[in-house]
Amino acid sequence: MAALLPALNLTLALALSAVVVLLIGESPARALLVLATGAFGNAEAVGYTLYYATNFVFTGLAVAVAFHAGLFNIGAEGQAYLGGLGVALLCLGAGAWPTGLVIPAAIVVAAAAGAAWAFVPAWLQARRGSHVVITTIMFNFIASALMTYLLVNVLIKPGQQSPETREFDPNTWLPQLHDVLRWLGWEIGRSPLNLSSLFALAAGALVWFYLWHTRWGYELRALGHSETAAVYGGISPARTVIVAMSISGALAGLMSLNEVMGVQHRLLLNMPGGAGFVGIAVALMGRNHPVGIVLAAVLFGALSQGGSELSFDMPKLTRDMVVVIQGLIILVCGAFEHALRRPLEAVLRRPAVAGPALRTDPREA
Amino acid sequence: MIAEALLILALLADATARGAAPLVLAALGGLFAERSGVVDIALEGKMLAAAFAAAATAAVTGSAWVGLSAGIAASILLALVHGFACVTHAGNQVVSGMALNITVSGLTVVLGYAWFQEGGQTPLLGADARFGPIELPGAAALTPVPGLGLIYGEVVSGHNVLVYLAAAAVPIVAWLVYRTRFGLRLRAVGESPGAVDTAGVSVAATRYQALTVSGVLCGVSGAYLSIAHHASFIRDMSAGKGYLALAALIFGQWRPAPTLGACLLFAFADALQVRLQGTPLPVVGVVPVQLIQAIPYVLTVGLLAGFVGRAVAPRAIGVPYLKER
Numbered sequence: 001m002a003a004l005l006p007a008l009n010l011t012l013a014l015a016l017s018a019v020v021v022l023l024i025g026e027s028p029a030r031a032l033l034v035l036a037t038g039a040f041g042n043a044e045a046v047g048y049t050l051y052y053a054t055n056f057v058f059t060g061l062a063v064a065v066a067f068h069a070g071l072f073n074i075g076a077e078g079q080a081y082l083g084g085l086g087v088a089l090l091c092l093g094a095g096a097w098p099t100g101l102v103i104p105a106a107i108v109v110a111a112a113a114g115a116a117w118a119f120v121p122a123w124l125q126a127r128r129g130s131h132v133v134i135t136t137i138m139f140n141f142i143a144s145a146l147m148t149y150l151l152v153n154v155l156i157k158p159g160q161q162s163p164e165t166r167e168f169d170p171n172t173w174l175p176q177l178h179d180v181l182r183w184l185g186w187e188i189g190r191s192p193l194n195l196s197s198l199f200a201l202a203a204g205a206l207v208w209f210y211l212w213h214t215r216w217g218y219e220l221r222a223l224g225h226s227e228t229a230a231v232y233g234g235i236s237p238a239r240t241v242i243v244a245m246s247i248s249g250a251l252a253g254l255m256s257l258n259e260v261m262g263v264q265h266r267l268l269l270n271m272p273g274g275a276g277f278v279g280i281a282v283a284l285m286g287r288n289h290p291v292g293i294v295l296a297a298v299l300f301g302a303l304s305q306g307g308s309e310l311s312f313d314m315p316k317l318t319r320d321m322v323v324v325i326q327g328l329i330i331l332v333c334g335a336f337e338h339a340l341r342r343p344l345e346a347v348l349r350r351p352a353v354a355g356p357a358l359r360t361d362p363r364e365a
Numbered sequence: 366m367i368a369e370a371l372l373i374l375a376l377l378a379d380a381t382a383r384g385a386a387p388l389v390l391a392a393l394g395g396l397f398a399e400r401s402g403v404v405d406i407a408l409e410g411k412m413l414a415a416a417f418a419a420a421a422t423a424a425v426t427g428s429a430w431v432g433l434s435a436g437i438a439a440s441i442l443l444a445l446v447h448g449f450a451c452v453t454h455a456g457n458q459v460v461s462g463m464a465l466n467i468t469v470s471g472l473t474v475v476l477g478y479a480w481f482q483e484g485g486q487t488p489l490l491g492a493d494a495r496f497g498p499i500e501l502p503g504a505a506a507l508t509p510v511p512g513l514g515l516i517y518g519e520v521v522s523g524h525n526v527l528v529y530l531a532a533a534a535v536p537i538v539a540w541l542v543y544r545t546r547f548g549l550r551l552r553a554v555g556e557s558p559g560a561v562d563t564a565g566v567s568v569a570a571t572r573y574q575a576l577t578v579s580g581v582l583c584g585v586s587g588a589y590l591s592i593a594h595h596a597s598f599i600r601d602m603s604a605g606k607g608y609l610a611l612a613a614l615i616f617g618q619w620r621p622a623p624t625l626g627a628c629l630l631f632a633f634a635d636a637l638q639v640r641l642q643g644t645p646l647p648v649v650g651v652v653p654v655q656l657i658q659a660i661p662y663v664l665t666v667g668l669l670a671g672f673v674g675r676a677v678a679p680r681a682i683g684v685p686y687l688k689e690r
Contacts, residue, residue, distance in 0.1 A: 020472065072459055138662040145662075146655065148655050280460070320470075320472075320475045320485070321471065327464050336454055
């Protein structure tokens with residue numbers, strides 16, 4: 001059941017996407033083949049796929065942690081953006097620091113900046129009853145306005161047109177994975193893959209441990225299942241909501257390690273590039289479990305990487321086809337989850353383990 | 366000096382009306398959906414889909430009205446998918462809305478690129494294929510009259526038909542929601558679906574009707590963007606206006622007249638920002654554009670937090686109605 005349902009969902013989403021490809025007058029089978037070879041065809045392609053996947057592991061975990069507490073964090077995009085601001089400010093100022101000091105400092109700063117941006121909606125939800133769905137959407141727009149202002153007016157490299165910071169000093173760059181592995185005597189192709197991919201896996205393990213093997217994780221999940229039961233058990237919903245959203249924001253903020261510190265080595269406009277929204281699809285597809293999220297992130301990484309190849313090979317299909325597939329996967333896995341699950345359960349005759357009950361009332365006190 | 370200030374004010378009011386029209390239409394659409402108890406984050410996606418469908422159809426047929434119909438049809442289709450997920454299958458309404466928004470943001474570009482080969486845009490529309498400004502009777506005659514001529518000629522007259530439609534929609538929606546049987550059922554379904562069900566009225570049917578009306582209004586709103594305000598579809602041209610409309614709806618406490626007020630406020634802030642760009646103000650100096658753009662969102666968060674009034678949502682909003690319970 002745990003593997004069958006996502007597989008069925010993916011098939012359905014791809015089938016719907018195939019209809020779109022047919023509408024354009026191209027062959028869906030060929031598109032899928034180009035997509036797959038583009039994503040996994042050679043070592044370099046795999047590297048790019050995993051680089052994209054790294055972003056999605058972070059944002060997917062972010063959305064999932066909030067999901068487990070019954071909260072829908074649509075604000076991962078903004079939280080990742082603010083995380084990027086933190087990392088950029090640190091790297092701009094840490095030109096003389098040893099790399100070994102910059103990396104742990106950057107992890108702390110990225111997580112803290114993301115958590116801070118999530119804290120405000122969390123606090124407003126917990127203490128003032130304003131629902132996080134709406135406030136996190138608003139915070140995405142506020143983050144975007146703030147960052148545009150900062151990049152255009154404050155952080156921009158003097159004498160340059162495009163709104164981006166200057167390049168950081170090389171001592172603040174995250175080591176590339178191919179350099180690390182060459183040092184260990186293992187040659188792999190050049191790719192933007194860097195140390196943050198390992199951080200992403202570690203974050204997944206930590207989230208797993210936190211959610212299922214600590215008291216706080218239990219409290220968080222208890223709140224997600226039933227608020228009344230949680231209160232009866234002596235769990236403070238307000239505190240748990242704030243903690244869950246802060247962790248969620250911190251995970252989203254960590255995404256910037258890969259993008260800002262690992263690849264671009266500068267802060268660009270619209271840095272998260274939609275990864276916060278892909279995180280929703282990744283969490284839904286991965287059924288809010290770290291293992292599922294890593295697998296789903298690789299799938300979406302493959303879509304992102306394969307999508308660029310798609311536009312080269314089949315000029316009628318643009319990269320945006322990938323966005324369509326992402327949207328359809330969210331639709332099938334998320335919105336129509338009951339529509340597929342119930343008949344499937346009837347066929348398999350086995351009760352499914354109940355997931356967290358999302359607080360569906362968006363402005364509930 | 367006074368004449369100049371008057372002219373600036375008139376131009377500001379004119380720009381506010383043009384900017385508020387799509388917000389009003391979409392927000393009123395959202396009013397129906399949300400009053401019936403269905404969260405409508407998909408306003409953005411419905412607008413964008415309608416903008417594309419309207420521009421594409423108008424480009425092919427050369428008729429603005431056929432384009433408008435196509436926009437409305439596309440928007441209704443999305444509303445029905447939303448209903449099928451949330452009403453029939455009790456799916457999560459926020460997830461469904463996000464899914465539709467994301468799908469549409471990709472789909473419009475993919476189809477536009479494949480069909481028109483102009484980088485995701487639709488061909489530039491000629492005068493017949495879009496809604497042009499309408500000169501109201503007497504505008505020319507009143508021009509020499511100081512004050513009145515300016516207000517009538519610049520602010521009231523000279524808009525396209527969809528702006529007047531948006532203005533007319535506010536009282537019509539208020540009448541529908543507060544003075545008709547449909548409106549009573551709509552509000553009841555959003556507050557207490559169980560009671561409505563007991564009275565023998567179908568909750569699902571009422572919610573589908575509400576979503577369809579939302580589809581129609583968002584369709585007009587989207588068409589306004591591409592075949593009235595602009596002359597073609599541009600990728601992501603709704604640019605967050607659907608979310609802004611949602612914010613206006615919440616800011617207007619789910620009521621037609623205050624929602625209109627919120628839309629006018631947000632549109633005025635935008636018009637002011639365009640006019641003020643780079644102009645230093647007394648005391649504060651040059652106000653950054655981005656700061657003014659963020660105002661609606663900050664205001665809405667403030668309202669939701671109870672710092673600016675209090676937002677009381679329909680009671681059953683977001684909760685799928687299950688008959689067996």
